[in-house]
Amino acid sequence: MLDIEEMKRRVAKYAADIIEDGQTVGVGSGSTSMLFLRYLSERVHRGELRDVRLVPTSSEVEYQSTILGVDKLVIQPWQTERIDIAVDGADEVDPRRNLVKGGGGALTGEKVVDYSAREFIVIVDETKLVDQLGSKVPIPVEVIPRFWRIVKLRIEELGGECSLRVLERGKRGPLITDNGNYLLDWRTLIKDDPKSVEVRLRSIPGVVESGIFSSEHVSRVLVCFKDGKLIELK
Numbered sequence: 001m002l003d004i005e006e007m008k009r010r011v012a013k014y015a016a017d018i019i020e021d022g023q024t025v026g027v028g029s030g031s032t033s034m035l036f037l038r039y040l041s042e043r044v045h046r047g048e049l050r051d052v053r054l055v056p057t058s059s060e061v062e063y064q065s066t067i068l069g070v071d072k073l074v075i076q077p078w079q080t081e082r083i084d085i086a087v088d089g090a091d092e093v094d095p096r097r098n099l100v101k102g103g104g105g106a107l108t109g110e111k112v113v114d115y116s117a118r119e120f121i122v123i124v125d126e127t128k129l130v131d132q133l134g135s136k137v138p139i140p141v142e143v144i145p146r147f148w149r150i151v152k153l154r155i156e157e158l159g160g161e162c163s164l165r166v167l168e169r170g171k172r173g174p175l176i177t178d179n180g181n182y183l184l185d186w187r188t189l190i191k192d193d194p195k196s197v198e199v200r201l202r203s204i205p206g207v208v209e210s211g212i213f214s215s216e217h218v219s220r221v222l223v224c225f226k227d228g229k230l231i232e233l234k
């Protein structure tokens with residue numbers, strides 16, 4: 001039986017092997033995406049990929065690409081009009097392939113890149129599969145800092161409870177996203193259609209983006225199971 005790290009490694013490697021030379025690749029954030037970046041970098045160093053461009057979803061990707069020696073391949077989102085493929089992890093995946101993302105706080109950059117890619121591939125281990133979104137993790141919502149308290153109340157009118165994400169170590173205080181915003185963590189079970197909740201959240205003034213990623217933007221979900229099977233969720 002595989003442990004979580006090995007499941008992440010296998011699905012990340014599988015996705016890295018899908019990438020073709022010449023592609024502009026959106027690179028997701030979080031530990032599974034960093035493994036994807038590592039395997040992709042290895043292919044670059046072996047000379048298998050000579051002409052790929054990497055579009056980062058966060059400062060984590062920019063930093064890791066430097067560590068992995070592929071920072072020269074990184075282009076900023078404003079330097080391209082086309083992203084061929086985006087590969088990203090998720091915190092939860094429901095049976096219809098709706099997602100919760102943003103555990104690592106990078107949800108806005110991820111949504112912009114993932115949604116605009118021609119193909120958006122999600123890579124997860126089996127622990128991320130849930131029947132309903134919100135079962136295991138809160139829904140992250142990025143908000144404009146000075147309005148966080150008002151936005152929190154507006155979100156709670158939809159049900160559930162919201163809390164400001166606060167760091168206990170390093171720089172203490174509210175987590176500040178790559179975009180200079182705060183994050184609210186909304187504990188709730190998504191009973192309605194996730195797409196409608198995504199739209200409702202975005203309609204609240206002060207909300208920048210939410211971690212609900214609706215299935216219409218997802219091309220493929222690849223899952224690695226404990227027994228080593230790697231399947232595509234249909």
Ligand code: 5RP
Pocket residue numbers: 028029030031032033088089090091100101102103104105106107110
């Ligand atoms: C970061 C994300 C990640 O994709 C998500 O949190 C999954 O992370 P991991 O691969 O470490 O389990 O959305 O904002």
